[in-house]
Amino acid sequence: MPTTNRLTPKDLLRQRLIGAIAVSPDGRQVVYAERSVVDGADRTGLWIVPYRGGRARRLTGGAWTDGRPRFSPDGATLAFTSDRENEITQVWLLPMEGGDATRLTEFKRGITEFEWMPNGRAVAVIATDGESHVLVGEREKGTATARVLRRVDWRSDDDGLLDHPTHVHLVQLSGRARRLTEGPWFASCVTPHPDGTQIGFLADRGERRDIDPLAQLHVVDVRSRRVRVRSKLPGHAVRASFDADGTPVCVAVMRHPAMSDDPQVLYRVERSGRAVALTAELDRFAGEGDTTDERLTIVHDDGNEIPFRVTDDGVGPPLVDPALGPGVQAVAEGGGNTVALMTLGAVSDPDVYAVEPGVTPRQLTRSGQAWSRGRAQPVQEELEIRGPGGRIQAFVLSPPSARKRPLPTILEIHGGPTWAWNRSPNQDTKMWASAGYRVVRPNIRGSYNRGRDWIAPLLGDWGGVDAADCHAVLNHLVKAGLSDPKRLGCYGNSYGGFMVNWLVGTSDRFAAAVSSNGVANQVAAFANCDVGVMYNESEGLGTTLTPEGIDSLWRQSPLRNVVNITTPLLILQGEADLRCPPADNEQLFVALRALEREVEYVLFPESSHGMRYLARPDRRVDRAERILAWFKKYL
Numbered sequence: 001m002p003t004t005n006r007l008t009p010k011d012l013l014r015q016r017l018i019g020a021i022a023v024s025p026d027g028r029q030v031v032y033a034e035r036s037v038v039d040g041a042d043r044t045g046l047w048i049v050p051y052r053g054g055r056a057r058r059l060t061g062g063a064w065t066d067g068r069p070r071f072s073p074d075g076a077t078l079a080f081t082s083d084r085e086n087e088i089t090q091v092w093l094l095p096m097e098g099g100d101a102t103r104l105t106e107f108k109r110g111i112t113e114f115e116w117m118p119n120g121r122a123v124a125v126i127a128t129d130g131e132s133h134v135l136v137g138e139r140e141k142g143t144a145t146a147r148v149l150r151r152v153d154w155r156s157d158d159d160g161l162l163d164h165p166t167h168v169h170l171v172q173l174s175g176r177a178r179r180l181t182e183g184p185w186f187a188s189c190v191t192p193h194p195d196g197t198q199i200g201f202l203a204d205r206g207e208r209r210d211i212d213p214l215a216q217l218h219v220v221d222v223r224s225r226r227v228r229v230r231s232k233l234p235g236h237a238v239r240a241s242f243d244a245d246g247t248p249v250c251v252a253v254m255r256h257p258a259m260s261d262d263p264q265v266l267y268r269v270e271r272s273g274r275a276v277a278l279t280a281e282l283d284r285f286a287g288e289g290d291t292t293d294e295r296l297t298i299v300h301d302d303g304n305e306i307p308f309r310v311t312d313d314g315v316g317p318p319l320v321d322p323a324l325g326p327g328v329q330a331v332a333e334g335g336g337n338t339v340a341l342m343t344l345g346a347v348s349d350p351d352v353y354a355v356e357p358g359v360t361p362r363q364l365t366r367s368g369q370a371w372s373r374g375r376a377q378p379v380q381e382e383l384e385i386r387g388p389g390g391r392i393q394a395f396v397l398s399p400p401s402a403r404k405r406p407l408p409t410i411l412e413i414h415g416g417p418t419w420a421w422n423r424s425p426n427q428d429t430k431m432w433a434s435a436g437y438r439v440v441r442p443n444i445r446g447s448y449n450r451g452r453d454w455i456a457p458l459l460g461d462w463g464g465v466d467a468a469d470c471h472a473v474l475n476h477l478v479k480a481g482l483s484d485p486k487r488l489g490c491y492g493n494s495y496g497g498f499m500v501n502w503l504v505g506t507s508d509r510f511a512a513a514v515s516s517n518g519v520a521n522q523v524a525a526f527a528n529c530d531v532g533v534m535y536n537e538s539e540g541l542g543t544t545l546t547p548e549g550i551d552s553l554w555r556q557s558p559l560r561n562v563v564n565i566t567t568p569l570l571i572l573q574g575e576a577d578l579r580c581p582p583a584d585n586e587q588l589f590v591a592l593r594a595l596e597r598e599v600e601y602v603l604f605p606e607s608s609h610g611m612r613y614l615a616r617p618d619r620r621v622d623r624a625e626r627i628l629a630w631f632k633k634y635l
Helices: 009-014 367-372 427-434 452-458 465-479 495-506 522-528 532-539 547-555 558-564 582-594 617-634
Strands: 017-023 029-038 041-050 066-071 077-082 090-095 111-116 122-128 166-172 177-179 188-192 198-203 216-221 227-229 237-242 248-253 264-269 275-277 296-301 304-311 314-318 326-334 337-344 351-356 359-363 379-387 390-398 407-413 438-443 483-493 512-516 569-574 599-604
Touching: 009 029, 009 367, 009 427, 009 617, 017 066, 017 337, 017 351, 017 367, 029 066, 041 066, 066 111, 077 111, 090 111, 111 188, 122 188, 166 198, 188 237, 198 237, 216 237, 296 326, 304 337, 337 359, 351 367, 379 465, 390 427, 390 465, 407 427, 407 465, 407 495, 427 438, 427 617, 438 465, 452 465, 465 483, 465 495, 483 495, 483 617, 495 512, 495 558, 495 569, 512 617, 522 532, 522 547, 522 582, 558 582, 569 582, 569 617, 582 599, 599 617
Parallel strands: 017 326, 304 326, 407 438, 407 483, 483 512, 512 569, 569 599
Antiparallel strands: 017 029, 029 041, 066 077, 077 090, 111 122, 122 166, 166 177, 188 198, 198 216, 216 227, 237 248, 248 264, 264 275, 296 304, 304 314, 326 337, 337 351, 351 359, 379 390, 390 438
């Protein structure tokens, strides 16, 4: 295969990644945020394309990040977030008839989210202001005297230090802002009531909110600032919106405390606060993507991420035919028209499509796929492989010209673990296949693509049923003559990184391994992880509060098997990762170095858990090059 046809890490600099989407109130225009690399740096601008089709036109652009587009109720103004001044995110307004964007908000620490009020004369904003609940001796300029921690919710991956609570504000188009909520707790998911007298938001204001969160929908009265709880959901709420008649619709887990096999369910909330489940019969996770209306929900089922419209009578027909292999990330609606940000089949990056039931999706943008245009595309096959707990769905990607013969093979393990691969391979997968490797992406037990029964066996048994399924998949590929048993590699990020660390410590079948932002010591992760206290309970992993709990955590820790690791191991780590922080993998690296094993530890400064997409462009390229070089050297 000619070198010029291959996908390479440098191609990542050509990538154009589409993010947030919005539809105008009359349904005629679609606005989307698009990230590209300009002069070695990420730049995100807003683009507009007619819903009926046509050429896309840039609305904003520059050396900054614009996002979260929202049309005013009359469609005359586009509000969006931007960090174009002082790198602090504020709300900006752009007249649709022409003219320059102007800044609306002036919060010292910026805003996190916003929505238009129904009258179009103000926006509801989530922002930080007021006194810190962490900092002591805070100064206008410079650092504080100390940080005093009394709760465990002081940090979050991507956000960093949560030193000031987030609260609801009402900002008039004149710029005048009024704070509506206060207290040492965090508000999120701002959603104005259709009548404009109240603003909804999610929060847990209880004393145990940091170790046992149970967020519910609250409403604050715009005039009196009175706050009350609006929902009595059975589990933690993650998103909410209002129907046109004011009925709340929420996405929440099914019970409290929840386990990871408890699916997210769409609920209608009655006047009494009682929650009525609308999607429980699906036995699938609902609300798996951004939407402008929670009645438009995304469900992951058997390798597809499918958008549905949900009524009080149940789940309607899919907006996209599952046979097309959709991977939907977001849906938006306006003027009776619906669009989806998605992939279809084996496409590596999402584009925007117009969608409606029973109609083939109509592609509105093509920039998402531009980075791989002109490159030879790998071939994908879907297999159902017999495993010890049932049939395992696996997507096998092969080089474009590969014949059915044994090839060096990379086992790619997803994160979560309650997550699942869809039919669209990611950028890493396509690059590895383009470089001559066969890549297999299995939805092993713990994946949420086939319901609760497929997840439950993994709870409290990391490194058990999941490892057995990984080996079953590789055994099948070797027996089928697709994989060379002497040239097997593995890669994973997050929980996938845990699995790589585990597999190389419990097996000698791998010639090379790459662990990214993984887990090595579950005992340490209980406190080091930003959500460790809650997450350990939901996964049934164990706790450091009892000897039995510590034994359980250590039993599921790859570090306990470190002396058995002989596979060359490349460890990739984001220095700013608070989900699986460096302190964890440093223990594995130091132990392997003391054992004089083949190991390399690569830290990427300022990079968080999702560094594959979010790290600085040169770091994304460097990361991809290092992975390919490691597999080339040892496979």
